[in-house]
Amino acid sequence: MVDRLKGEGAIILGKTNMDEFAMGSSNENSFFGPVKNPFDPERVPGGSSGGSATAVCAGEVPMALGSDTGGSVRLPASFCGVVGLKPTYGTVSRFGLVAFASSLDQIGPITRDVEDCALLLGVIGGYDLRDSTSIDRPLPNFSSGLRKGIKGLRLGLPQEFFPPGIEPPVQDALNRAIDRFSSAGVEIEEVSLPHTDKAIATYYIIADAEASSNLARYDGTRYGHRAQEAVDLLDMYDRTRDEGFGDEVKRRIMLGTYVLSSGYYDAYYLQAQKARTLIKRDFENAFSKCDLLLTPTSPTPAFKLGEKTDDPLLMYLSDIFTVTANLVGLPSISIPCGKTEDGLPIGMQIIGPPLADGEILRMAYAYEGLSSRE
Amino acid sequence: MEYKPVIGLEVHIQLLTNSKLFCGCSTVFGAFPNSQTCPVCLGLPGVLPVLNRKAVEYGMRLALATGCGISSQCSFSRKNYFYPDLPKGYQITQYEWPLAEDGYLEICLETEKKKRVRIQRIQLEEDAGKSLHPEEGSDLKETLVDLNRCGVPLLEVISYPDMHSPEEARIYLETLRQLVQYLGICDGDLEKGSFRCDVNISLRPKGSEEMGTRTEAKNLNSFKGVERTLRFEISRQREVLRSGKKVVQETLQWDARAQAAFPTRRKEEAYDYRYFPEPDLVWLEIEKDWIERVRKDLPELPAQRRERSITQYGLPANDAQILTSTRQLADYYEECLKLYNKPKIVSNWIMSELLRELNQRKLEIEEFKLRPPELTGLLKLIDQGIISGKMAKEVFIQMAETGQKADSIVEERGLVQVQDEEKISSVIDEVLKEEKENLARYQAGKKGLFGYFVGQVMKKTGGKANPQLVNRILRERLG
Numbered sequence: 001m002v003d004r005l006k007g008e009g010a011i012i013l014g015k016t017n018m019d020e021f022a023m024g025s026s027n028e029n030s031f032f033g034p035v036k037n038p039f040d041p042e043r044v045p046g047g048s049s050g051g052s053a054t055a056v057c058a059g060e061v062p063m064a065l066g067s068d069t070g071g072s073v074r075l076p077a078s079f080c081g082v083v084g085l086k087p088t089y090g091t092v093s094r095f096g097l098v099a100f101a102s103s104l105d106q107i108g109p110i111t112r113d114v115e116d117c118a119l120l121l122g123v124i125g126g127y128d129l130r131d132s133t134s135i136d137r138p139l140p141n142f143s144s145g146l147r148k149g150i151k152g153l154r155l156g157l158p159q160e161f162f163p164p165g166i167e168p169p170v171q172d173a174l175n176r177a178i179d180r181f182s183s184a185g186v187e188i189e190e191v192s193l194p195h196t197d198k199a200i201a202t203y204y205i206i207a208d209a210e211a212s213s214n215l216a217r218y219d220g221t222r223y224g225h226r227a228q229e230a231v232d233l234l235d236m237y238d239r240t241r242d243e244g245f246g247d248e249v250k251r252r253i254m255l256g257t258y259v260l261s262s263g264y265y266d267a268y269y270l271q272a273q274k275a276r277t278l279i280k281r282d283f284e285n286a287f288s289k290c291d292l293l294l295t296p297t298s299p300t301p302a303f304k305l306g307e308k309t310d311d312p313l314l315m316y317l318s319d320i321f322t323v324t325a326n327l328v329g330l331p332s333i334s335i336p337c338g339k340t341e342d343g344l345p346i347g348m349q350i351i352g353p354p355l356a357d358g359e360i361l362r363m364a365y366a367y368e369g370l371s372s373r374e
Numbered sequence: 375m376e377y378k379p380v381i382g383l384e385v386h387i388q389l390l391t392n393s394k395l396f397c398g399c400s401t402v403f404g405a406f407p408n409s410q411t412c413p414v415c416l417g418l419p420g421v422l423p424v425l426n427r428k429a430v431e432y433g434m435r436l437a438l439a440t441g442c443g444i445s446s447q448c449s450f451s452r453k454n455y456f457y458p459d460l461p462k463g464y465q466i467t468q469y470e471w472p473l474a475e476d477g478y479l480e481i482c483l484e485t486e487k488k489k490r491v492r493i494q495r496i497q498l499e500e501d502a503g504k505s506l507h508p509e510e511g512s513d514l515k516e517t518l519v520d521l522n523r524c525g526v527p528l529l530e531v532i533s534y535p536d537m538h539s540p541e542e543a544r545i546y547l548e549t550l551r552q553l554v555q556y557l558g559i560c561d562g563d564l565e566k567g568s569f570r571c572d573v574n575i576s577l578r579p580k581g582s583e584e585m586g587t588r589t590e591a592k593n594l595n596s597f598k599g600v601e602r603t604l605r606f607e608i609s610r611q612r613e614v615l616r617s618g619k620k621v622v623q624e625t626l627q628w629d630a631r632a633q634a635a636f637p638t639r640r641k642e643e644a645y646d647y648r649y650f651p652e653p654d655l656v657w658l659e660i661e662k663d664w665i666e667r668v669r670k671d672l673p674e675l676p677a678q679r680r681e682r683s684i685t686q687y688g689l690p691a692n693d694a695q696i697l698t699s700t701r702q703l704a705d706y707y708e709e710c711l712k713l714y715n716k717p718k719i720v721s722n723w724i725m726s727e728l729l730r731e732l733n734q735r736k737l738e739i740e741e742f743k744l745r746p747p748e749l750t751g752l753l754k755l756i757d758q759g760i761i762s763g764k765m766a767k768e769v770f771i772q773m774a775e776t777g778q779k780a781d782s783i784v785e786e787r788g789l790v791q792v793q794d795e796e797k798i799s800s801v802i803d804e805v806l807k808e809e810k811e812n813l814a815r816y817q818a819g820k821k822g823l824f825g826y827f828v829g830q831v832m833k834k835t836g837g838k839a840n841p842q843l844v845n846r847i848l849r850e851r852l853g
Contacts (some may be wrong), residue, residue, distance in 0.1 A: 094422060095420065095421070095422050096420045096421075098419045098420050099419070099654075100474065101653075102653035102654050125485055129424065130422060130424060131422050132422065132423065132424055132425065132654065132655050132656050133653075133654065133655075133656055135843070189809065208717070209650060210650075210653055212454075212648075213452050213454050213463065213648070214462050215461020215463075215648070216454060216456065216464060217417045217418075217419070217461060217462050217463050219456060219463060221458045221461070221519070222416065222417075222461060233458070237456055260454070260648035260649075260650050261646055261648060262646045262648075265648075265650070269650060306800035
């Protein structure tokens with residue numbers, strides 16, 4: 001990825017802070033300590049790629065990369081008022097990316113505007129034979145596709161993504177966006193994704209199952225930390241991994257190990273795979289009625305540091321609107337759509353069918369135009 | 375009560391691909407430890423597997439040769455466990471959707487009866503590395519890991535429990551090994567570990583169809599070892615059952631010192647492998663065209679070649695069996711025939727002289743200095759009457775030893791047969807002069823002395839006289 005960027009003349013400034021192994025929604029699971037939200041240092045920047053979003057927001061860099069397994073690019077983009085895109089699964093090679101959950105991970109751009117986002121995706125995207133899940137197709141020219149216009153496109157509003165519990169400023173911001181689209185000639189459709197309530201459970205079972213296996217290699221045998229006082233092999237593994245991993249990572253490894261264990265596999269992992277198929281069908285049905293979907297990126301704007309750290313389940317619910325795109329492999333972009341009275345950014349998400357990365361970029365680009373004109 | 379053994383085998387076949395199953399590293403055996411590795415097979419963070427197409431084709435070859443159905447779609451799974459020679463912490467193998475299923479291997483029992491052992495499945499997987507543990511008397515202080523073997527492609531061939539004696543198990547293994555060698559997919563080298571075997575064994579009362587509790591012995595690397603372990607385990611289980619106890623399901627290991635098998639103490643048995651579909655690989659789709667291309671390129675199989683040797687060359691079944699025992703030997707035989715078309719004579723020489731030399735020198739046929747042109751050159755010297763068959767055998771041994779050609783040895787040692795009729799006549803005269811008494815007895819009717827006279831002539835010529843000539847001239851002389 002870095003090679004491709006350098007090949008196009010990009011200058012790599014460095015790595016940014018993030019949640020350990022990209023596991024987190026608030027960037028509070030970092031070995032280096034949390035990143036703070038540039039709009040309010042009392043609040044989180046969103047995770048896991050909080051450092052990247054903050055760096056772009058603060059103008060330290062024009063663009064950054066993040067990896068998005070369940071929302072790790074889009075959620076921080078939304079909390080920091082920048083653009084974040086998770087491409088169609090298989091668009092960007094995962095070769096070189098430290099794996100969290102292989103069937104969900106995608107690298108995506110975090111940028112100040114949609115034009116930069118399209119530009120960056122055009123550089124990092126494309127077939128790579130070193131990644132068997134990479135899609136072998138010529139990449140469309142995302143940048144030139146931005147200006148094709150959106151009139152007549154059908155935008156679906158999945159009712160499950162606008163529940164009563166959603167915070168009023170977020171709902172208001174979305175309503176304004178819907179009006180703008182509507183006045184620009186976009187057809188607005190109500191659609192339903194009935195299995196959305198299964199998404200969080202499905203996501204955390206599959207992601208953690210894969211993570212428990214992907215992280216097995218950090219066992220102290222060949223690289224990384226190795227516990228010194230171990231008395232035998234098993235003890236070396238125990239101590240190394242106990243000392244080396246943070247709490248959230250350990251929690252997920254244990255959860256993932258549990259759901260794959262004999263006797264529980266059918267009840268959890270297999271069940272989650274079935275739910276994943278149902279969620280996929282929901283989207284197929286929805287996309288037969290509309291071209292793209294519009295949802296909030298998160299039910300809330302950036303929350304306070306420490307607010308959810310004692311309640312992992314509440315923390316997991318921050319991803320409620322973003323995980324489905326990963327489960328189904330769909331392209332999804334978060335762009336700013338206003339601010340709260342306190343000045344906190346609000347993000348909205350545009351989701352497309354597989355390979356519609358260009359279309360969601362086009363819709364997002366059009367929205368930038370619509371909102372700046374007002 | 376009488377018990378019947380029930381035996382199933384799982385064989386790991388190391389494939390002869392140039393590169394590993396999921397990366398481009400070399401698979402050559404014996405390289406400096408950890409020299410044939412890359413970030414992928416070392417399991418570094420961020421790497422991904424890419425499937426080796428050749429390995430899939432090799433698997434398809436075996437599937438076709440054993441009548442297995444090749445899946446139009448198959449997939450890989452992760453088998454998760456921690457061990458230092460498994461850098462990723464999981465092995466990529468096949469679980470729910472193997473490459474091929476439901477075939478059989480026909481084995482030829484010693485009674486010449488044929489038997490089909492059903493094959494349950496053939497699956498592709500990657501090998502782990504090798505751990506070198508400190509042993510008594512070695513300088514090694516800690517366990518060392520060599521990852522050269524890590525990621526080398528294996529086929530696992532799982533049989534149904536269709537075998538009922540250690541001999542059947544051995545013959546199955548020999549037949550399978552011969553087959554994979556013929557297919558050119560495995561060198562079948564047990565010592566290098568390219569052909570390894572796990573056995574499952576249980577006993578059931580004769581006449582009953584219910585399966586007993588089985589035990590398992592892993593990583594046996596000799597056919598004798600398999601037979602020995604099975605024999606031991608059958609009698610052990612029989613004792614257990616006859617004394618009214620129950621067989622415990624466990625993994626056994628052969629202890630050479632005690633000449634017995636004991637349960638392994640490794641914690642491995644407690645492992646829950648947590649299999650799940652490998653998300654880094656996509657479904658492998660195998661189209662009919664691909665299968666047909668592989669089928670078209672299949673080499674002649676051992677059974678076909680055996681039959682052809684009988685019909686085409688008129689060989690006895692036993693000769694055909696031995697000469698086709700390996701593809702290399704069968705190739706050697708047929709190359710000889712191209713140069714010297716007397717099938718049975720060549721067969722006799724290979725089966726007696728050549729195989730004995732190979733045995734004594736512990737050589738494989740492909741390592742043998744005497745190639746078909748040299749062997750047939752020797753046989754031609756016999757036909758031309760230049761040397762006798764007996765001399766030829768001596769020459770053969772020297773050829774095997776030194777790699778010299780037949781004619782140069784014959785010349786050097788002055789082994790050229792005496793063909794000169796006058797010279798033979800004069801020796802016969804000498805002998806008859808010396809043997810007056812015997813000559814008289816012969817003429818009085820003791821015709822059996824003819825052979826004695828021949829022997830005396832041969833003795834006087836140092837064995838070099840052409841025996842056919844001696845016989846003819848002597849017969850003329852004696853009327």
